[in-house]
Amino acid sequence: MTTKLDQLKAMTTVVADTGDLEAIARWRPEDATTNPSLLLKAAASDAYRPMLDAAIAAxxxxxxxxxxxxxYATDLLAVMAGEKILKLIPGVVSTEVDARLSFDTGATLSRARRLIDLYDQRGVDPSRVLIKIASTWEGIRAAEQLEKEGIRCNLTLLFSFVQAAASADAGAFLISPFVGRILDWHIAHSDRDSFEPHEDPGVLSVSRIYNYFKANGYGTVIMGASFRNTGEIEQLAGCDRLTISPALLESLQEDTGHLPRRLSPEKACSDDPVRPMTENRFxxxxxxxxxxxxxxxxxxxxFASDQVELENQLRRLSAAA
Structure with missing residues (x-):
């Protein structure tokens, strides 16, 4: 029988939310995405040790x-990891700019360009790379400039409608709304310990963004992220892309139930007015x-803390060399 994962792949591009090369090889997603936390975890594996040594030497x-x-070493490590991942998938990989630069447009631009240059130097087609940037006002402005230069961006750490609207206005290629973290906040700030998938605040947030984008002709891709359970994923079936952890991919693979499509451009309808995005409004x-x-x-x-810990790990390895 057809699994829910197979049914999902027929209507949504599935992205692996991991830097684990073995997991990516197993699940064969279309795209993959990494961040400092995932890289820090992956760096403890034997598969990453040669890349760590090479990054230190360079x-x-x-x-x-x-x-x-x-x-430079952490940027190179991220690029080498991305290069390995791209050999396992047909699509694109997202590589993140240092989160400590989230409020500095100029510094974000410099690091993003360096990441693309490092990919280019290693023979990787830059069109297969998305630069991940936190969706602060400064990050969105950096993405706007990078998109004009032909460098496609993934605006991450996105939790609100205004972040999404500003990203679309800036011409960002893709946004990553964080479903599970929105749910976490609402559980922590209410007397409830759970929400049904159809009323999950993170699901409702992404659905609102999806309908606004499609109803108003925005081309920005919506990639739901940070899922806590398969129910959230199922409620967003039909979303442009969903980035899913290996554990939840496995759960979907083991389920042979019917998976209906919940989101589609043809049925998109939004009551949110299109308004000029200004810094004051944002x-x-x-x-x-x-x-x-x-x-x-x-x-x-x-992300900044995990970036520092990754640098500390490289520092320790360098001292021991």
Missing amino acids: SLSYGGSESEQLG RWDSNEDAMATEKLAEGIRK
């Missing part, structure tokens, strides 16, 4: 301060959304 000849060398609407403000800040801190 950074020593890069020059500059220790901080600059470590930044910041005010963000300020009024406590969940989005808190989860964005928390996500940036977490």
